[in-house]
Amino acid sequence: MKRFLPFLFWILTLPVFAQEHPTEVSTTADTQVEATEEGKFNAGEMILHHVGDSHEWHFTSIGENHVTLPLPIIAYRPDKGLSVFSSSRFGHEFKESYDGLKLEHEHLVTEDGSTVYDLSITKNVASMLISVLLLILVFTSVAAGYKKNHGRAPKGLQSFFEPIILFVRDEIAKKAIGPKYKKFLPYLLTIFFFIWFNNLLGLLPGAANLTGNLAVTFLFAFITLLITTFSSNKYYWSHIFWTPGVPLWLRPIMIPVELIGVISKPFSLMVRLFANITAGHIIILSFISLIFIFNTVAVSPLSLAFGLFINCLELLVALLQAYIFTLLTAMYIGGAVEEHDDHDYGIGGDDADAPAHAHAH
């Protein structure tokens, strides 16, 4: 990790040097705050801007001089085809239109109102690419460690990640899924480390709020739903459509309830991660905003202390949410692939090796 962090910082700070114009350095009279057009500080807007997605990577504003990295806009219109250009074409604060397209509150629309699909590399997509590169670099080097130190004790990065990988395998996959855990292990490991890494990357100053984006958590929840549905066995479906252990006349009523359960499980996954990560970002930003709302430096020690405390808490939350997401995913998969010798009412296991039951309803 030590070797990769400076590399990451280097990547993140690279565009800053490219964008800064030494001649436009602001005067000391300018207040260094996030300013709206009216020059009045609006905490809600600033916070929403920070936790949301954007078509440019905004690092900081010094007075009226914004340090940003323009990101590529990729738009597909059924009538005009694909168009790719830099978001800087939209001009300062995205006020101008280009090629019949304009941005309305970070939302790409056409001027004539026809449909357009926005496939732009936004801040979140760019951040995801960085995290994916980081993940591939880290884990291929860990894998190389096993080749290099074959038959010997793990070293360095390898020894840091080995217990975590073993934890995911033994405590999450084996316990929640049972004997068929091997097939699902790559997915569980990937979402665990993807969420954890992106939670941590999101805590860096100026970074994107990727795991606090509903689209991202929705997709993970959706993939989990797909895996659960397509790897499920007949016991899973018989439990839904002919719930054992309830009176016969109640069984038809149970069908919609059970079906809602199928959807609500991944839905809870989606909302939990989104809400936890976004809430953490909002709290930190709120504490910092206090300084500008009260417009006095006197609040800053309090803001910094609370901000630091929440930041430390977020480090823990970053790991915890990755763990919870992976564990619940494994439990839902486990519930779908579990074998029953007879109908299991959730009272007593089949045997001692039976996985933990995930009856969330």
Next chain:
Amino acid sequence: MLTNPSFGLLFWQLAIFVILLLILRAFAWKPILAALSEREESIEGALRQADQAKLEMQALKADNDKLLAEARMERDRILKEAGAMSNQLIETAKQKATDEGARLIMQAREAIQNEKQAALAEVKNTAAQLSIDIAERILRRELTDATAQKQLVTDYLQEVKLN
């Protein structure tokens, strides 16, 4: 804005995540998990082998103990036999010695008896000789005195004592 997932992000995330999953599965998770399970198996195998070696050692030790016990018994038996044999030898030797002694004594007795017989025969001879001598002397002197003759015969007879 927060609760409105954008199409572009969904699209890119699906593409990127699937690629990430495939790359990590092929180049990271498979070799890592394989190496981990291989190591676990080798550790388990080593432990099993150690257990087996321990059992073998125990069996070997038991064998050794048995052999030792057998050897000890054999030794005791040999010692006992040797003791018995030596006792018997001593007994035989003693018996032989006793017999020999008895035989020697017997021989000695016989010899003594013979000697005695011989001596008696000699005494008899000597007595006969003496008698003849005495008779001769008496004959030489009897002419002179009859009483003296008598006296002489008595003296001689007193001198010669028979067994």
